[in-house]
Amino acid sequence: MEKYITNSEEETKKFAKEFAKKLKVGDVIVLTGDLGSGKTKFVEGVLSNFGLENEISSPTFTIVNEYKKDDINIYHFDVYRLEDSDEFYAIGGEEYFEKGICLIEWGEIIENILPKKHITVTFKRNLDEENKREIEIEYFN
Numbered sequence: 389m390e391k392y393i394t395n396s397e398e399e400t401k402k403f404a405k406e407f408a409k410k411l412k413v414g415d416v417i418v419l420t421g422d423l424g425s426g427k428t429k430f431v432e433g434v435l436s437n438f439g440l441e442n443e444i445s446s447p448t449f450t451i452v453n454e455y456k457k458d459d460i461n462i463y464h465f466d467v468y469r470l471e472d473s474d475e476f477y478a479i480g481g482e483e484y485f486e487k488g489i490c491l492i493e494w495g496e497i498i499e500n501i502l503p504k505k506h507i508t509v510t511f512k513r514n515l516d517e518e519n520k521r522e523i524e525i526e527y528f529n
């Protein structure tokens with residue numbers, strides 16, 4: 389497991405932009421952590437690596453937002469409102485996995501249908517330091 393600390397939203401985005409450089413089609417990234425812990429900011433950083441700055445739309449009321457850069461599709465999911473993985477299955481969610489790079493906020497909700505090979509990024513807030521986040525990265529094969 390790799391551990392990092394960021395001290396601002398900007399640092400998290402920069403870190404995510406760097407992280408994104410090694411991503412390729414078929415990669416599934418689960419983003420887990422409390423409300424407001426930085427999952428969406430991380431996705432913003434990932435998108436900026438693909439030249440998709442300031443293009444993020446809030447996935448609050450949609451389960452998935454799609455982005456495209458050249459021939460790379462990027463799918464940003466927020467499954468917070470899903471009851472369980474059956475609902476994800478019902479919207480054809482699994483079909484996205486091999487078609488692009490998938491970033492899934494609250495992905496632990498659909499844990500039982502995630503591909504075995506995925507990356508989990510966990511965000512932890514700090515009680516006394518408002519802008520500090522601990523970011524843990526785990527690679528599952």
Ligand SMILES: Nc1ncnc2c1ncn2[C@@H]1O[C@H](COP(=O)(O)OP(=O)(O)OP(=O)(O)O)[C@@H](O)[C@H]1O
Nearest residue numbers: 394395396397400423424425426427428429519521
């Ligand atoms: N180090 C940091 N990294 C990321 N965001 C930070 C940091 N410090 C402060 N913030 C603030 O925390 C908030 C993170 O919001 P964000 O929407 O990314 O959270 P989220 O994990 O996606 O929440 P939700 O579960 O509601 O979707 C933003 O308001 C951001 O400005």
Ligand SMILES: [Mg+2]
Nearest residue numbers: 427428466493
């Ligand atoms: Mg979010």
